[in-house]
């Protein structure tokens with residue numbers, strides 16, 4: 519048993535990093551693109567910032583008793599580095615496109631702090647906003663469970679879970695671990711003419727061995743059929759988005775997150791997939807602004823700009839969580 523456990527740890531490292539370590543060539547390409555588009559991203563973010571602060575927005579709170587302070591600037595200093603080149607980051611074992619519904623509110627009945635994602639997509643080939651890109655999101659609920667996998671214990675290390683299931687040939691996108699057809703906290707929506715979309719959800723909780731994150735996948739090649747089904751092309755960009763520890767710490771102290779005591783939360787500094795983002799020259803941390811202009815515990819807006827390398831789109835990655 520002891521030996522088994524040691525073996526498991528090694529396998530986990532392989533799963534998490536393994537053959538998916540990004541090549542030095544690709545890392546350099548990403549860093550170069552990121553640098554080249556810094557000015558384009560800065561301008562894009564400035565327009566979004568101005569749009570928010572000129573109050574052309576309808577009341578947008580989950581809880582209508584909160585008023586949005588639209589006059590106040592959301593950023594003290596304009597951010598120009600929130601550029602994610604969604605490259606070869608793992609899709610994770612809870613990748614399940616079948617449960618991703620086309621909608622702008624993927625909360626369903628899940629409790630938690632309201633989170634409105636304001637997402638900009640940039641075409642790294644031109645450094646211009648990318649309209650009509652379909653962006654999918656999926657993340658765990660306040661106590662670590664993923665929709666469609668609610669029968670899986672979020673507190674059991676993944677390698678142990680596979681052992682329990684006698685699975686030795688796990689492959690993301692191939693091995694079927696789903697337990698049901700629930701769809702909470704999974705959704706997708708296209709960017710508008712300005713390359714922006716909004717998705718409403720709740721702040722994620724955490725599960726074993728991972729820091730708090732949201733998975734995202736961007737399709738530039740997709741069609742909406744008249745019967746409501748979405749068909750996506752083979753190519754896509756994939757990534758994971760994170761939060762700074764200060765915000766996470768404040769929110770995890772609230773119900774219902776604080777009730778998740780079976781495991782200790784893994785933080786950004788020790789999460790291996792998190793550090794890959796920075797090594798690869800992009801910043802996958804969502805900028806958080808309080809929804810009521812005052813207190814993040816009342817709800818938050820999260821800004822992120824994702825850069826898509828449209829000239830070098832990778833196939834779906836595997837491994838890791």
Ligand SMILES: *[C@@H]1O[C@H](CO)[C@@H](O)[C@H](O)[C@H]1NC(C)=O
Nearest residue numbers: 555556557558560597598599
């Ligand atoms: C981005 O921000 C950094 C730090 O504030 C600044 O040095 C740099 O010039 C900015 N780049 C652009 C393109 O605005």
Ligand SMILES: *[C@@H]1O[C@H](CO)[C@@H](O)[C@H](O)[C@H]1NC(C)=O
Nearest residue numbers: 580581582583584630632816
């Ligand atoms: C909205 O916020 C008020 C004030 O904090 C609180 O009393 C109320 O329960 C909240 N309603 C919902 C639906 O969260």
Ligand SMILES: *[C@@H]1O[C@H](CO)[C@@H](O)[C@H](O)[C@H]1NC(C)=O
Nearest residue numbers: 629659660661662663668774
């Ligand atoms: C998260 O989902 C699981 C599985 O459906 C459920 O048992 C749990 O109560 C949910 N967490 C919260 C805080 O509602």
Ligand SMILES: *[C@@H]1O[C@H](CO)[C@@H](O)[C@H](O)[C@H]1NC(C)=O
Nearest residue numbers: 679680681682683684685686
């Ligand atoms: C896994 O294999 C063990 C030993 O052969 C068996 O006892 C157990 O029921 C199997 N578990 C599953 C989920 O198939």
Ligand SMILES: *[C@@H]1O[C@H](CO)[C@@H](O)[C@H](O)[C@H]1NC(C)=O
Nearest residue numbers: 742743744745746747748749
């Ligand atoms: C929806 O329409 C597409 C294109 O006609 C078809 O391929 C697909 O099977 C349909 N899906 C359902 C659920 O009817």
Ligand SMILES: *[C@@H]1O[C@H](CO)[C@@H](O)[C@H](O)[C@H]1NC(C)=O
Nearest residue numbers: 673778779780781782783784
């Ligand atoms: C969490 O960490 C603390 C301090 O290291 C430790 O005492 C405690 O047993 C841990 N709890 C769990 C559930 O692992």
